[in-house]
Amino acid sequence: MLRDCKAGERFEGVLLVNEWKEVPFRQKPGAYLSMTCQDRSGMIQGKIWNYDPQVLVWLKDQDIFRVKGVASEYRGTIELTIEAIQIVSKEDVDLSDLLPSSPVTADELEKRLAVLIEKIIQPELKMLMEMILGHPEWGNAYRKAPAAMKIHQAYLRGLWEHSVRVAELAEGIAKHYAGINRDLVVAGALLHDIGKIGEYSYDRGVKFTTEGRLLGHIIIGIELLTEEIAKIPSFSRDQRSKLLHIITSHHGKYEWQSPKRPKLMEALVIHYADAMDAELYQFEQAKENHPQDEWSPYIPSMERFIYLK
Amino acid sequence: MLRDCKAGERFEGVLLVNEWKEVPFRQKPGAYLSMTCQDRSGMIQGKIWNYDPQVLVWLKDQDIFRVKGVASEYRGTIELTIEAIQIVSKEDVDLSDLLPSSPVTADELEKRLAVLIEKIIQPELKMLMEMILGHPEWGNAYRKAPAAMKIHQAYLRGLWEHSVRVAELAEGIAKHYAGINRDLVVAGALLHDIGKIGEYSYDRGVKFTTEGRLLGHIIIGIELLTEEIAKIPSFSRDQRSKLLHIITSHHGKYEWQSPKRPKLMEALVIHYADAMDAELYQFEQAKENHPQDEWSPYIPSMERFIYLK
């Protein structure tokens, strides 16, 4: 595992290579290869000082390699000087072993999800949830997709982890207000980001799909739900509109790509729970990544430094 | 017709009453009734100085009335003092006779539409257009819906008129750029506002539907196209994504409720043609409404005065 690499030690293992480039030497002709190497445990920068041009051909088509090299360290950053690199046939690897995944186990998420589904009483909503979560393609994708490209829960199972936490938060908030439909809150929270299933590909590192870039996860989510709800004839038109509104409005603002603002208490609570969880996740990460520091580095997505003590 | 009303003359006819309220007298107890009356030719403010409380019950449930009264004028504004008002059974009236409609005739629009459809070569796109325009429900709605609540083309056939003009503009612009797919431009322009079919109701004055308010015409358009495209198995995934992207991005900015910005030349051209036509329509209206003036009144939607000479 890359996480176990220590400066001065040798490393050998199967890695996913995400981005690579030839970097020209500044003081002499020629270049070296720099590449991002990744397995489930983390990411490392690899360098090949002298490379066989043949490698370039491989790199264009393949991204899984068996790599040998030596680790070195500068102020807490480990780098890998690669000595040998070799194509690995895709059949020989479980791709998902090479990507990071949520620290929360699938078992735990499955249990918390069951508790939430259990709370849904309205039969059509419950049926919809069960159809989606049990869908041969989408049920799987829902449990595997990341929650984001970066910023928050950008790893396998991130969507699932994030959705469950948002649903738990939203359900807790809803209890304080008489007028809120808790079934709709739980279902809406679990489904608010469902379109991310199609917005990202995550076979080999998290990337946007073309549809993700052209349409975004709100539109993709609308398409998916439209299709599934159509299979439940008794699903009422009003409930359908409300659920689609929750998807449509969950970013809360036009500038954040929601074409409608929340016009239901349920939609408002889900918007807040979603935004809050994404921000608190960044606090959690900053604390984890800087356990010794009083202040985090500047966090561009939050436009501030965070106090860690 | 209301447009023919002259100060001092009597009026008698069938009118649609859109909004009404009791206005308390300021200097004495009691109130009078003020109501917006409308037929195809225009809108007028009506007043009943002494009203039978029975009228209030009618007004709650009905909105078509046979009205008798006398017109009076103040500086170009005609008002109607109503002397008698009587319910009209819905069966006895063609509702669409009571709403204003586009100055461009259906015949002319049908011809211009045919010219545009003719230009589409790609078979699946052409088929989609024909299916939608020939659809028993949507084809009709497309030719009848207004283009907006207010601001531009807010009358029956307004969507059709606006869509045809945007398509003609966009097609003309596209000719100047080698890289633009003109089939996609024409089809996308004709369909960019298709969701307005479900965003407004227009049986009795233009109003937002509940789905229109919760989802908006972009989301409704996505739903509708998803459903129709699914009926054409040979419609390519890539073309489908592009067409849906055109719908999604046609407002051009997040703040204008487009969750994506235009990422295709075709989408960009349609966005510009749409925005430009909506603004130029307001110039046309200002010139028509103020034929004698050098400057228009302040136009809030454009944040400016317009020079009319």
Next chain:
Amino acid sequence: MLRDCKAGERFEGVLLVNEWKEVPFRQKPGAYLSMTCQDRSGMIQGKIWNYDPQVLVWLKDQDIFRVKGVASEYRGTIELTIEAIQIVSKEDVDLSDLLPSSPVTADELEKRLAVLIEKIIQPELKMLMEMILGHPEWGNAYRKAPAAMKIHQAYLRGLWEHSVRVAELAEGIAKHYAGINRDLVVAGALLHDIGKIGEYSYDRGVKFTTEGRLLGHIIIGIELLTEEIAKIPSFSRDQRSKLLHIITSHHGKYEWQSPKRPKLMEALVIHYADAMDAELYQFEQAKENHPQDEWSPYIPSMERFIYLK
């Protein structure tokens, strides 16, 4: 009580007159008096068609009157035609009887407050809370002040009601995140708006104080807490900074008059709970005020219509 007024019936009672003006008749010389009358149960517009100029002198100096008149109604709005109006000596009235107050009783709030205080373990924080809540002046003011001028909880006990609910919400949210100091969340939430004690006067209708306008409740809260914390020598510098930061940042954005953004998980949670409660309160009010309607009127503070079904 004003709430019990029915059209056509006579009314007699003691009322608070908040705003009044002479309104010139539009069609004849002279004017009538229009004034906002209020008791605990609600607000009503009163009119005096013929008034003794003497009344104007009274109105300048006094705002409590014994009023006799007749109610009339237009579309659900009751107005009062005042026939007699008479000064009441301030000594003879309990002023707070004339202002609306929270629908949640003081008893219930006291109990929920006790539950929250009970949760605070850290001794200095607990001591601070007890000092403020037991303070002869501030403890009382905290339980009496409104939460806002308008928009949310703009009535007596509104600050208390809002603070308790925000604390309950924030405490519930905090449970889902390991790194949050729940003592600080509860105390911070209960104190986040403490400066409103000095921002509003509420003896006779809610008004801004001069200090409220010049400094605002964040600055006033900082002053108040600085003074109280200084009385607890063992209160740590670090905890003091964090608590003051929560007050400083609770509006979340510079544009919303917070000179710092939340840099602590605790501050972030309180910001979100505060914003969410203020918005959900408006949903609750809209539902209560429009029990028959599908959609609320346009709500300017939220820039939208709300769906009420």
Next chain:
Amino acid sequence: MLRDCKAGERFEGVLLVNEWKEVPFRQKPGAYLSMTCQDRSGMIQGKIWNYDPQVLVWLKDQDIFRVKGVASEYRGTIELTIEAIQIVSKEDVDLSDLLPSSPVTADELEKRLAVLIEKIIQPELKMLMEMILGHPEWGNAYRKAPAAMKIHQAYLRGLWEHSVRVAELAEGIAKHYAGINRDLVVAGALLHDIGKIGEYSYDRGVKFTTEGRLLGHIIIGIELLTEEIAKIPSFSRDQRSKLLHIITSHHGKYEWQSPKRPKLMEALVIHYADAMDAELYQFEQAKENHPQDEWSPYIPSMERFIYLK
């Protein structure tokens, strides 16, 4: 020509050196020289690993050199290792040979311009156009200046190319609207950016002039037109105001440095045609520069990625 340089081959030619700097070696004392070299066909980064300090003196005063070296390539980027560099006397070179110019030939632009001028009927407008285009200084400058520093048509003849295309677009759009003065549209479109003649210098690479930075092309255009129009006594005051308004408002928004928003249909059409052409140009460039890719790199000026398929 630089465009013909291939990795591994020698290059010899006359080049314009735009920017140069000494770059310190990171691992040893000393520095190398890095410089931007340019001829009509493109731009290349040149490096001199060992340089005679004398070169620094030359570089300060001169920017045209005869250069010998060897090209090398890294992932599609060609660099030039310079072995010999020598001053060239300005008299010996046609400076404009060293700058890139529009892919549209002067002949073609002249023809398209003539077609446009032909359409102008109003005699004073036609005279103004002929005076400016035939002006010994400005007529030449108009045909030579770039359209921008970067972003769009940033090469010689770029202003001309852009102006002609905007005029063609605007003229095509104008046909769809009865109330538009097409003479004014064509003349205004051809002149909208006339101030760029003075905003940029382009003898040796495109640079801002001091007047360009202090005043900008809108103000400079106003000055220039004021002066020219004054030479046509029969030019009406009203037409003059309209034409100057078109210049003043063509950026469309205050934030984009237009001190007035378009208040004429003609000004609005020109604003849209201008903005649209500048954006579509970027699509064209992205497609040309990335013929193999599905998506462009992030384009900061458009704040998005562009789909290239």
Next chain:
Amino acid sequence: MLRDCKAGERFEGVLLVNEWKEVPFRQKPGAYLSMTCQDRSGMIQGKIWNYDPQVLVWLKDQDIFRVKGVASEYRGTIELTIEAIQIVSKEDVDLSDLLPSSPVTADELEKRLAVLIEKIIQPELKMLMEMILGHPEWGNAYRKAPAAMKIHQAYLRGLWEHSVRVAELAEGIAKHYAGINRDLVVAGALLHDIGKIGEYSYDRGVKFTTEGRLLGHIIIGIELLTEEIAKIPSFSRDQRSKLLHIITSHHGKYEWQSPKRPKLMEALVIHYADAMDAELYQFEQAKENHPQDEWSPYIPSMERFIYLK
């Protein structure tokens, strides 16, 4: 004088009528006339309860009238019930007697102006100032034009008063900074708003001219200075650019219709002095208009209430 009108007293005098309209009675057929009447001392709302239709014809063409009527008062606002109104031939009136003018006398302004001009040492700048201030048309207009339509110094001589005060402020500020050219500061400050000469007409109430609306005072000022500077052959190109830059940038921000931001210390100081004087003028006015109050009413242009004590 209108200012001397007291409730209950008769008024007779020559007045300027700026805006008028027929206001329909709300409770009976017919309308009354309402009009804004003005003389040098102030403005008053006049009403004619029964009017001869002939008056409407007069009002369209004329705006100076001999008026007889009776004043009445409501809470400090005096209104005029007009009993007789009669056209006055323009030849019989000095129009400027009917418009308010600066409280600072022309004599005082002339003296303060002379002091400022005296400070300018650079000969071309001094010559330019003398040419403009002595110009048969512009010198007069400069001393007569208002500084604004509303908000600040919206009366005759307002431009002069404002320009002199801005120049005095800017000159005082400049003293504290070594690098500032005080000649340029004084001249620039005196000329910064020169274009207002052409932006407003002020023969009969302050109104925008068509050029003012199409071009604005920055563009008009540029035109005017261009023309005048051309008459001084020795005026250096550099000084001309700087002076024009001061005009161009004096609003300080693009959003405030300055197409350039201040790039000279002189321009920056003038921008600040201008903005500050306009705001402080509003404080002065609020204090003058509300001598008894602690707080001003809400001031929309400043988005705040002002403390007056």
Next chain:
Amino acid sequence: MLRDCKAGERFEGVLLVNEWKEVPFRQKPGAYLSMTCQDRSGMIQGKIWNYDPQVLVWLKDQDIFRVKGVASEYRGTIELTIEAIQIVSKEDVDLSDLLPSSPVTADELEKRLAVLIEKIIQPELKMLMEMILGHPEWGNAYRKAPAAMKIHQAYLRGLWEHSVRVAELAEGIAKHYAGINRDLVVAGALLHDIGKIGEYSYDRGVKFTTEGRLLGHIIIGIELLTEEIAKIPSFSRDQRSKLLHIITSHHGKYEWQSPKRPKLMEALVIHYADAMDAELYQFEQAKENHPQDEWSPYIPSMERFIYLK
């Protein structure tokens, strides 16, 4: 002194090391050390090509060193190749000798401050000023703190220099307006940034304190003044509110972290003087740093280039 370093010469002296990092070589294993070295006269980048790992331990805990090395230059930037570096005991150094300080001497500032204090007539205000300026801790800090982290007057005595100049400017401006309380202007200007005493630490390079980051200098200033004013029983409530309002509003806008906008003429003048001095300081610096250039480099904080001629 670092400022005296010349390329090719040796340097030996005591320096403050602010930031340091190990920079990996790009073409070979290993790294060099790069560090920011500073004394009163300026800042220089130092490099150690071969370093003893022992140095890293020192660098973590210490920041004052005796350094020997050789200077070299590239285009006006001097670097230092460090050959020997040695810890210096803190007792042996006057830390403030290692930080840059205002070009204006303490003597001059003390004199100008005295002149300003002299102008204050109102006894409580004068007393407050004397208490703070004579306060054993704060008086000293006020005279030593920087005015900013960067942008303007970011050196020792910067707060003092800036405050005195703002007070002089504001006092000069106030003279032109009758309604301004000049005592309050002078005192408010001298105290507007008092909270910076606690916002920055400046023992070894200017850094934010934790309180500075959590609360900011406006809140800290409020705390400090609250405490000091409490010691003057006769200080009126009204004057206290006004003074605190000046602190609260001096940034002028919510977005600039002022929770109130200026509502007093005095507050407005101080806001403008403060903003203007900060901007003019940047002009002064740009001129000083680029004495030969026509244009400054792009200045991000001002979003523009500055003309330096």
